Each structure stands twice: as structure tokens, then as C-alpha cells.
Amino acid sequence: MAWCLPMEPERPKSLRLANTLLALGLMFALALLYVWATYVFFTTRWLGGNDLFVVWRAVRAWLVEGQDPYSEAVTRTVQLEMLGRLAGPNEHQFGFAYPLGIALFIAPLLPFSFPLARAIWMVFLQGLVALFVLASTWPRRLRPLELAALVGATLLFYPTARAIILGQPSVLITAAIAAVLWAVRAERDVLAGVALGLTTLKPQMSFLFVPAVLLWAWRAGRQRVWWGFGAALAALVLGPALRFPAWPLSFLEAVRAYSAYTGGIQNAPLLILGEWLGPPADTLLWWGGLFLVGGGLVWLHRRTAPDDQRATERLFLWVLVLTTWIAWRTATTNQIVGLLPLLAWWRDGLKARRFWAAMAVFLVVPWWVFLATLVGDAEQPAAYLPVPLLSLVVLAAYERWGAANRPVADVVGVPGTSNTVENA
Secondary structure (H helix, E strand, O other): OOOOOOOOOOOOHHHHHHHHHHHHHHHHHHHHHHHHHHHHHHHOOOOOOHHHHHHHHHHHHHHOOOOOOOOHHHHHHHHHHHHOOOOOOOOOOOOOOOOHHHHHHHHHHOOOOHHHHHHHHHHHHHHHHHHHHHHHHOOOOOOHHHHHHHHHHHHHOHHHHHHHHHOOOHHHHHHHHHHHHHHHHHOOHHHHHHHHHHHHHOHHHHOOHHHHHHHHHHHHOOOHHHHHHHHHHHHHHHHHHOOOOOHHHHHHHHHHHHHHHHOOOOOOHHHHHHHHHOOOHHHHHHHHHHHHHHHHHHHHHHHOOOOOHHHHHHHHHHHHHHHHHHOOOOOHHHHHHHHHHHHHHHHOOOOHHHHHHHHHHHHHHHHHHHHHHOEOOEOOHHHHOHHHHHHHHHHHHHHHOHHHOOOHHHOOOOOOOOOOOOOO
């Protein structure tokens, strides 16, 4: 005679809805409390958030004051309000150089003073970091302590911490990239396309990723990724054009000016290495590196079966990691994506002690290089190198050893997978 435990009665839908609403209400209340604490104890006492201020002030000039956010007049206003004077010709000009679709996320902050807007934005970015961790580790089930530890470690990661303090929209783009990878795994193709469209708000982070995903979607017959991407891109381009039709031309001129006073592509890690080597090795390294990156990505695309989701994800990880090496105008705040290979390997079965040992290296080395090379309050070129190097090493190891493991996705019942897990 077979014995089994009696099944628990299913909870009424009304009770589940009430519990969900209660949880959401509690989260919202905690977020408000966190915003208040950030405002009272941080943003009103410590100046900063320059990256957010440039965007916030430019969007305010456009939506509230009716000015061209890319104009020299708005740039001078930013300088006067931020520095108390006009910037010199050899200084950063703090011009607005984002696609105008970024206003979609900045507009809700305009009714508030900048310190309060900065507090709200900082809490919002930290929430995006939590979503980044959840999306990158799905469908592995995280215990509360695991989730807290992962989110805490990601927040302490040098590129993340710097981005949040500066108010950098790169956190938003990083979360959108993680959402694309999650949606591809979960076969939510329209959502993947919409998230992919959001990554265009910071093109230097996604200029290789966008065509890679679209090409794969075409080969895989998942055209709904294209539909989602097209809809998002149309909204981001045409929405602002309803109020400011010429904004794309002003944006391109702002990018040209921005590149002129920031040094163009001189902070791409591959170029930094070349500068250390000197001529003619620097030219050989740059063009040879571009050839290897381009050829390698074409080769990876050709060898990756479109219906092999794990190989496809590794292809996308290669695209993202190699982008950090050659991006024409990059910043260390754009390098949060460097954690993706490590999180993916842990999700797929990397032993906890090895994962946390690697995470410790990711946490310590970039901060150590930054502090050891700091001149005044200026970040030095050496700070751009640790994360691309570490992520390249981890991704190569994941490709060699982690890819042989059965994914943790098997355990939680993703269709089309088996039910075994091996640890690396």
C-alpha cells in the first residue's frame, strides 16, 4: 500500500492577490524609507552625482524650459550650476551627449530638487542591481541570504559602486542587457527585443551586442525579438521627435563635440595597453586586436547553433566582454557586465567556494588598482584594465570547463533539459 502526504489545499486567488499586494506595499514603503535616509544622510551632505546632474539638468531644460538640451547654452548652464563657473577649454565641458530617449527615465525626477532626485535615482539604480543579479542567475533558486550576499557583492564591485555614486545610467543599460539574456533563455522574445532597444541609450555598451542578438534571432527564426526591438527603438526615437524633431542631428553634433574634449577612444583598454608599449606596437596591437575580435565573433556566430541556448548565451557573453576592450568611449562604470560570466558559471554549477574566491578577486583587484594609481581625485587609465582582464579569464575558463556541466536550469524544470547537475 502506497502512502503519501495529503496535498495542501490551494490558496484562494483572492488570498494570493492580497499577499502579493501586501508584499509590494511593504517593498514600496521600505524603498521610500531608503530614499529618505539617502536624502537626509547622503545627498544633502555630500556633493556628487555629476553624471546624473548633466542628464537631469539637460532634460529639465528641454521639457520644462523648452530649450535644446544639446545646445551650448544648456551646457553653460550645467557648468555654472555644477562648478559655479564656466569650464576652461582644457576641462571636461559636461555637455549632454545621450540619445534623448533617456528622458523617459529622467522625467519623473524633474519635479524634485536635485538632492532628492539623486536620492531617488540612487535607490532606483540599486534596485536595478538586484534585478541584474536575479536575471543573471535565473532559473537558479536563490535563498534569501544568497541573494543578499550576491546583491551586496555586486554593489561593492568597483564599477557598480562608482556608477551609483555618480548616478551613471550605465546601471540601467547593464540591467537591460541582463534582461535580454534572461528573456532569451525564457523565450520571452518580445520582451528581449524591448530590453535590447533600451540598450541603445548607451551605444558604446551595446554597439556589438545589438547586432549579435538580432543576427541570432534571425537565424533562429525568432522574429518577435525584431518586433520588440523595432517597437522600443521607434518609441525612443520618435517619441522625443514629437516635441523636438531635429534631436538626432543635435545628438550627433553633441557626440562629435564630446569626443573632441574627452579624447575620443583613448581610454579603450586595448589602446591603453598599446600606449604602454609605444609605437609601432600600439598600432599593431589596436588593429590586430580589432581583427581578432571581429574575426573571432564571426567564427563564434558560425559555429553556434541558433537553437543551442547555452552556446548562444556564451556567444553573447563573448560579445559583451570583448566590447569592454574596444569600446570607443568607455568608462569603468560601463564594466559591470564583466560580472556576467562569473554569475552565469555559478548559476550553471560552479562550486560556492570557487565562486566566492573568484568574486573576492573581482571585488579587491579593481579597487586596489584604482586606489594605488589615484592622482588627486582623478581615475587613471590603469583602472580600466582589471575588470576586462578578469572577465576574459573567467569567460575562457567557463567556456573550457563550465560549458561541460549540466545547467542548474535542469533542476528547476526548464523544458527540453535533463535532470542532472555537475559541479565545477
